[in-house]
Amino acid sequence: MSNSVSRREFMNLLGATFGTNALIQMGSALSLMPTTASAASLSLAAPIAGKGKVLVLGAGISGLTVAWELTKAGYDCTVLEASNRAGGRVMTVRSGDVVDEIGNNQVCEWDNEPHMYFNAGAARIPSTHRNLLGYCKELGVELEMFINESKTAYVQDDAMLGGARIRNGEMSTNVRGFLAELFAKCYTSAQLDQPFSDTESEKILGLISQFGDLNENMLYKGSSRAGYVSGGFLDHGIQKDMVAFKKLMESQMLGLSFTANEGETGPMLMQPVGGMDMVIKGFTRALGDKVVYKAPVTGITLKDDGVDVSFERDGVRQSISADYCFNCIPSHLMTGIPNNYPSDYFESMSSIKRGEAYKSAFQAKKRFWEDEDIYGGISWINAPIQQIWYPPHGIHKAKGVILAAYNFGGGMHFTKMSQAQRVEAALAQGEKLHPNYREMVEKPITIAWHRMNHMLGCSGRWGSGFGGWTDEIQTLFDRLQQPTPGGRHYFIGDQVSYHGAWQESAIASAHWALADMDLRARNMGV
Amino acid sequence: MKIILVWSAAVLICAFSAKGLAQAEDQYYNDRYCTTCHGVDGIGNEGVSAPRLAGMEPWYLQRQLESFRAGTRGTHKMDVQGSEMQPMAAKLSDDSIADIVAWVGSWEYKPAQITVKGDAEAGKSLYATCAACHGTQGEGNEAFAAPALAGQSDWYLKTQLENFKAGYRGRDPRDSFGSQMVAMASMLKDEAAIKNIVSYINTLGR
Ligand SMILES: Cc1cc2nc3c(=O)[nH]c(=O)nc-3n(C[C@H](O)[C@H](O)[C@H](O)COP(=O)(O)OP(=O)(O)OC[C@H]3O[C@@H](n4cnc5c(N)ncnc54)[C@H](O)[C@@H]3O)c2cc1C
Numbered sequence: 128m129s130n131s132v133s134r135r136e137f138m139n140l141l142g143a144t145f146g147t148n149a150l151i152q153m154g155s156a157l158s159l160m161p162t163t164a165s166a167a168s169l170s171l172a173a174p175i176a177g178k179g180k181v182l183v184l185g186a187g188i189s190g191l192t193v194a195w196e197l198t199k200a201g202y203d204c205t206v207l208e209a210s211n212r213a214g215g216r217v218m219t220v221r222s223g224d225v226v227d228e229i230g231n232n233q234v235c236e237w238d239n240e241p242h243m244y245f246n247a248g249a250a251r252i253p254s255t256h257r258n259l260l261g262y263c264k265e266l267g268v269e270l271e272m273f274i275n276e277s278k279t280a281y282v283q284d285d286a287m288l289g290g291a292r293i294r295n296g297e298m299s300t301n302v303r304g305f306l307a308e309l310f311a312k313c314y315t316s317a318q319l320d321q322p323f324s325d326t327e328s329e330k331i332l333g334l335i336s337q338f339g340d341l342n343e344n345m346l347y348k349g350s351s352r353a354g355y356v357s358g359g360f361l362d363h364g365i366q367k368d369m370v371a372f373k374k375l376m377e378s379q380m381l382g383l384s385f386t387a388n389e390g391e392t393g394p395m396l397m398q399p400v401g402g403m404d405m406v407i408k409g410f411t412r413a414l415g416d417k418v419v420y421k422a423p424v425t426g427i428t429l430k431d432d433g434v435d436v437s438f439e440r441d442g443v444r445q446s447i448s449a450d451y452c453f454n455c456i457p458s459h460l461m462t463g464i465p466n467n468y469p470s471d472y473f474e475s476m477s478s479i480k481r482g483e484a485y486k487s488a489f490q491a492k493k494r495f496w497e498d499e500d501i502y503g504g505i506s507w508i509n510a511p512i513q514q515i516w517y518p519p520h521g522i523h524k525a526k527g528v529i530l531a532a533y534n535f536g537g538g539m540h541f542t543k544m545s546q547a548q549r550v551e552a553a554l555a556q557g558e559k560l561h562p563n564y565r566e567m568v569e570k571p572i573t574i575a576w577h578r579m580n581h582m583l584g585c586s587g588r589w590g591s592g593f594g595g596w597t598d599e600i601q602t603l604f605d606r607l608q609q610p611t612p613g614g615r616h617y618f619i620g621d622q623v624s625y626h627g628a629w630q631e632s633a634i635a636s637a638h639w640a641l642a643d644m645d646l647r648a649r650n651m652g653v
Numbered sequence: 654m655k656i657i658l659v660w661s662a663a664v665l666i667c668a669f670s671a672k673g674l675a676q677a678e679d680q681y682y683n684d685r686y687c688t689t690c691h692g693v694d695g696i697g698n699e700g701v702s703a704p705r706l707a708g709m710e711p712w713y714l715q716r717q718l719e720s721f722r723a724g725t726r727g728t729h730k731m732d733v734q735g736s737e738m739q740p741m742a743a744k745l746s747d748d749s750i751a752d753i754v755a756w757v758g759s760w761e762y763k764p765a766q767i768t769v770k771g772d773a774e775a776g777k778s779l780y781a782t783c784a785a786c787h788g789t790q791g792e793g794n795e796a797f798a799a800p801a802l803a804g805q806s807d808w809y810l811k812t813q814l815e816n817f818k819a820g821y822r823g824r825d826p827r828d829s830f831g832s833q834m835v836a837m838a839s840m841l842k843d844e845a846a847i848k849n850i851v852s853y854i855n856t857l858g859r
Contacts, residue, residue, distance in 0.1 A: 230740045230743065426693065463698025463701070543736065583690070
């Protein structure tokens with residue numbers, strides 16, 4: 128199995144013998160299929176004559192992926208999008224844009240400059256999201272690094288240090304110092320399952336000392352890692368005093384520096400230059416007039432050999448027939464659109480819950496954070512706004528757009544507030560991180576995903592809580608991932624993945640559907 | 654591409670809610686956003702707990718919009734679904750409400766799908782009291798200000814009865830219509846009784 132041609136032959140044989148599921152499973156194992164492979168490995172056959180008409184419902188990134196791949200393969204694709212813009216939850220707000228929150232429309236009045244934007248939905252691209260990165264490369268989307276962690280950003284919690292903010296680096300240094308001292312005190316090789324030799328023990332203790340910057344007596348007495356009070360270059364640096372762990376302990380956010388920048392949000396992260404929707408613009412540039420805007424789907428009728436879709440455009444109801452249909456309309460909106468789905472398929476769709484994530488942003492009159500040695504990264508606060516993000520782009524320019532809140536939901540805290548209440552909450556909480564905040568920021572934009580038109584949610588939730596995956600849910604999920612009987616309609620998007628709220632998941636779901644459709648079409652062809 | 658012309662829209666009356674929007678996007682943003690939640694042509698959408706509006710009596714529709722707008726409905730902090738709708742109506746002008754009532758009135762009545770499973774026979778005897786105001790066929794009666802129940806999304810009827818009973822709807826001193834229902838709903842002793850009566854309503858007007 129050393130070259131891809133023989134792999135593909137093997138895969139075709141496997142697919143023909145055991146069906147697509149085996150193909151996908153095996154495919155991942157051989158790193159040929161969507162979830163682990165790069166997009167290039169998806170090689171779709173040209174359509175069978177007279178069977179090449181495709182309708183894509185929703186211009187989310189999964190829908191655009193399908194339209195682009197099938198266009199390249201020779202299919203005739205049309206994308207129907209309800210909104211006046213493509214991208215769905217990939218949304219960048221800039222000067223002049225209207226935020227289409229139902230009951231709370233807003234117009235963005237920021238300075239019209241390339242770096243003055245806000246990624247209201249997706250904002251970060253992890254290094255391992257190969258398929259998304261593959262499309263960025265293919266579609267000419269320029270990328271730059273995104274900075275998630277800054278040691279000079281702040282952490283604030285009313286329950287800690289009397290509510291005073293502390294630099295992220297100072298906090299983590301002191302927490303690590305305490306933990307290291309504790310490890311060192313507890314360390315006796317006898318207690319371990321596998322006792323270590325003396326030389327090994329010495330190594331381990333050395334590591335513990337490095338981890339926490341302990342002194343020669345294996346005690347933590349403060350560290351230059353936490354920063355200097357003054358000096359350091361032309362004067363002797365005066366190290367900050369250690370902060371006793373007891374003083375930090377009261378905070379809910381102790382573990383932050385060990386969790387926030389690990390795994391998928393660990394370095395290096397990327398962002399497209401000029402806004403996340405540059406990815407979407409890459410697709411829509413390539414697709415041209417195949418994407419039809421302000422065309423909400425109003426009905427879906429499955430037939431034996433295709434799908435009829437009705438939609439509205441300029442107040443007129445129209446209908447189109449196609450051989451294949453790929454649908455990324457959010458499940459909770461799809462349940463309000465007339466359809467003739469089989470009841471088990473509809474039931475699966477109905478079982479997905481929606482989330483309430485919330486973000487907001489201000490235009491900063493001045494990049495005041497740079498005066499405080501902060502260049503990119505996140506400040507954390509134990510308050511509903513949870514985070515403030517400093518833009519890693521536009522460094523040293525006059526102004527910047529600052530993310531003023533990122534609440535993951537699990538409640539309707541901000542969603543329920545009026546615009547004025549949302550703004551006041553952001554200011555009052557932000558002031559705890561930056562005393563001059565209120566004077567420095569202006570022109571708020573708020574995004575309550577639960578109320579955004581044509582979306583009404585931040586991402587599908589299959590389980591009743593995080594990690595609540597049951598056999599019953601598995602059955603519902605499997606049903607929805609499969610096409611409708613006859614193989615003409617696929618439901619796609621991150622809502623049909625095990626890993627919601629990532630563009631990569633939406634793309635992976637699109638690739639899964641494409642591979643399945645391709646296989647079925649090939650089998651029909653023979 | 655096969656195109657069938659089915660429906661053509663009435664004149665759009667746009668009432669913009671924020672300054673600057675009038676110039677924005679050739680009248681794309683108006684107050685007719687109801688279908689995102691209430692489904693195509695108001696068929697109702699359980700996915701966002703928004704009931705059927707298609708075929709609703711204009712007088713009842715108008716009063717509910719006014720009562721959401723005034724905050725007499727949908728402001729109790731335990732009224733989860735009502736507080737989804739309340740801010741949607743909060744910003745509507747009288748003109749906008751008139752436009753919406755006319756627009757919603759153009760949607761054809763389609764009874765909602767049946768989802769609640771209960772004992773309709775048991776529900777029938779419970780319904781006797783209700784018929785006085787809501788009609789024997791659940792067709793509603795404007796003279797008593799009581800809306801049609803037949804054909805309404807059954808999961809929604811269930812929530813309303815629970816909300817009246819718990820005091821999440823109909824307890825505002827200004828809500829003289831909703832308050833009539835509080836006593837009625839408290840006669841339904843438990844969830845089973847509510848399911849039964851809703852199952853009976855499901856048999857009406859179909
Ligand atoms: C706050 C937030 C933060 C996120 N952060 C990240 C991140 O850092 N990195 C990352 O990779 N991902 C992130 N995501 C997730 C990412 O945005 C989504 O996973 C991805 O964009 C989903 O794409 P999708 O194809 O499933 O469709 P969606 O984006 O859900 O698109 C659905 C489309 O259907 C359209 N539609 C709705 N109704 C109709 C109708 N009746 N007719 C026609 N069209 C209709 C909608 O307008 C929309 O365009 C974030 C999401 C949110 C909300």
